[in-house]
Amino acid sequence: MDTKLKKSKPFTAWICFFLAVSILVGLFITCLAAIDYSGGNWEALKAPFTDYKSSIAFKERTANYYDQLFSLVAEPNNINRAEMRKMSLDDEGKNLKYYAYNKSTGLMVQNIEADRFSPNSETNIPVLPAGYKYFWYFDGQKLWVYDHDKPVDIKRLDSGYPRLVQDYKYGLTPTYLSSIQVLLAVKDPLVKNPYGHSGYYEEQQLLSVIGWIYISLLVLGLLLLIYAIIRRPEKRQFDLKLAAWSGQMWLEVKILLSLLALILVAGFSFRVSSGGSDLLDGLLSFTVISCAMIFGLWWFYLMLVDLIVNGKSFFAHNSITSLLTWYRKYEKRYPWQKSMLKRAYMLVAAETVLALISVMFLLDAIEGSNGLSLLVAVAIAGTGIYLIYRYLKRYENTLSDLGKLIDHIKLIKNGDIQNRLEVAEDSDIYPAAQNLNSIQEGMSIAVAEKMKSERMKIDLITNVSHDLKTPLTSIISYVDLLNKEEDLPEYVNDYIKILAQKSERLKNLIQDLFDLSKASSENITVDKEELDLARLIKQTLADMEEPINESGLTFRLNIPDEPVYIVSDGKKLYRVWENLITNTLKYSLTGSRVFVDLTVDGGVALATIKNTANYEMNFSEDEILQRFVRADESRTTEGSGLGLSIAQSFTQICGGQFSIKIDGDLFKVELRFVTEPGGQVN
């Protein structure tokens, strides 16, 4: 209910506007026609509201009766016609008194007594019965028209008479005319004829009604117009609907219909003035004409709205573009490369056909010097050129979109998975672009998922290692208390020792796990400063002197005496070297040599540590870096198995590169850092 009202509102407003404008334009046309019809006679124009007798219709009717009377006595040859004419005269009843007499033939028609018709000796004007104030009198030489005993100057243009009255009729000689006398008097006021249809009376009634109809139409039109102006926004909505509707029409159809409308408007506007002889007939045909005119005008209104609302597409939507759109839909059924090829072939075919037709019309034009054929030939040639233009334009767009596509693929390859490829919806590349976008979307979702799960894993490890620490604190504390107990049997002390060892190891394991998860999530603060890598390695080796000496391994150092400056986090790099050396101490062949080298080449510091393994390294470089992978796989020795992983992660967050090389029993770790040229340690 509600929606229905809302829907109908724009329509109502628009209909009001439509009616208002139609009525007002119709009235305007009517006014123009009336002014033209009356020959500028103000009295005649006012007739619908004042006196019927001053109207042109009355004068025309009277002139018509006069003609009939005249011909009754002047050419009585056809008795039947004469009778018919007399009947229409008699239909007027008391409203019309007439008398016509031909002296030469003695023929006379009348409905007043002859003796009553005797011209006044002074004025030479007939004396009429009371109530007949208007008459026409032809005395054989001249036509007199009297209104209220006053002669009317029928030669005046604004009197409305000149085009009604002709002095000489049917080629009659003046001598013959002089024997004819005609009198025609109209009653005032007019009365209804109970025995027939009095034209005068009925026309008077009609005229007075028309007057009021016009007035009420004017009022109605104005009211509707005011309403339409108030409801302008709604009316505009319907305009948009109309524009949408007419927008579906091809340009060609619009042009054709516009031409028709132009013919309607222009053609009929010439004919507006030429009404019928009868007032009612005239009115009816006039109404039809002005309706057609108004219809034509509305058509132009529609076109105007269409043009304003639809703008460019007013012209763009034509049969050629529709054909092209249809063709595009059709070619979608084929694979891309096939449809592109097909398009080129189709263009060639269409151009050939158009050229042939154009040449045919051109030949016809030359042969018969036919202007229309030439026009058609030019139009067809123009269509051909337009088609080529469209094809090239589209080809250009396709190429540019293809370029975008290629660039975008490169972008994705380089890791950008955020930006979407934007291509116009009607582009040939659009489906491909859409597919690429959804691949990209899928990738970005997958990456996000992976990141999320990685983060969750790290969060889990962080939380778990925190949560593990609390019970472990209790375990370590109470093991320690137990350890202090005296008087325990020896074997219990052994048990306690094992507990102490293992809880210590658990503690280290948890700390390593925590550090690694922090480092690999890059969720760790890095304090970078300029430091001497050579000194750092020396410091670390010095710091670990004791375990190194205990191991029985020989360390061969090849570290430059001059500083090697890099920007990094000293504490974390210490952890890296500590882990690497610990690893070496653990897995080196007893009595073998360990080589620690540091070289600088081309702005890159390369630090290596090489040792000979005390076991067969039956794993790859990648595998050893996997978390929890331990070289000996037995998992019985000390250590978390995270040493190398931590070293790798820490090296990376410190801005270095970490790599492992395995060659037989040779195990080699390489660290690479970018050196700071000419750095100065504070």
Added chain:
Amino acid sequence: MEKQRVLVVDDDREIVNAIAINLQNEGYEALKAFDRLQALDIISTQNVQLIILDVMMPKLDGLSTTLKIREEKNIPIIILSAKSEDTDKILGLSMGADDYVTKPFNNMELMARVKSQLRRYLSLGDINGTNRPNLLQSGGLCFDLESHTLTVDGELVKLTATETKIMELLMRSPGRIFPAEEIYERVWEEPAYRVENTVMVHIRRIREKIEINPKEPKYLKVVWGIGYKIEKI
């Protein structure tokens, strides 16, 4: 002499009990609290000389409790935490704590820290009173230029001649980083050539004498890749 009172605050009862037993074994009187309100109550009613406080208690943030205690009392606070990051330590110390011990901790280490903090707290008056110009100080570390002796929290540390020289050099400018070469040239008074190892050995030995946990030194630190320094506290 009256027993010194130490308040232990942690929501884990077993940990509190273990620490309390250890404290009693060391001859202290241990007071226990399991949440913030109990802790604040004991502090305001009893004479407490030291507080061991867990920062991750559910009902309160230990750090805010630290601040609250610091408003009124100047007693030493040792923070216990499962967070082992440097940033957490710095935050805890800057909030007014005197020491920071990460869980799981070593009992001996914790007791050593308690002892050291108490010694420092109770002998604070002495140090302040004898504010002599020939006394170099950083935290609990004191170097007497006259007698060439080093004390940690009031306790004398026996150092060799070289170690004393190194400490004197470092203590004269706390916070400054000395490269190994500079230390060698100024202590040994010889040109330095490949001395990193020599200096490091001495530094390590000093650390073992003055630090409670030499692996996590409080005073004498190695600045990796640059040199050595005494932390300015």
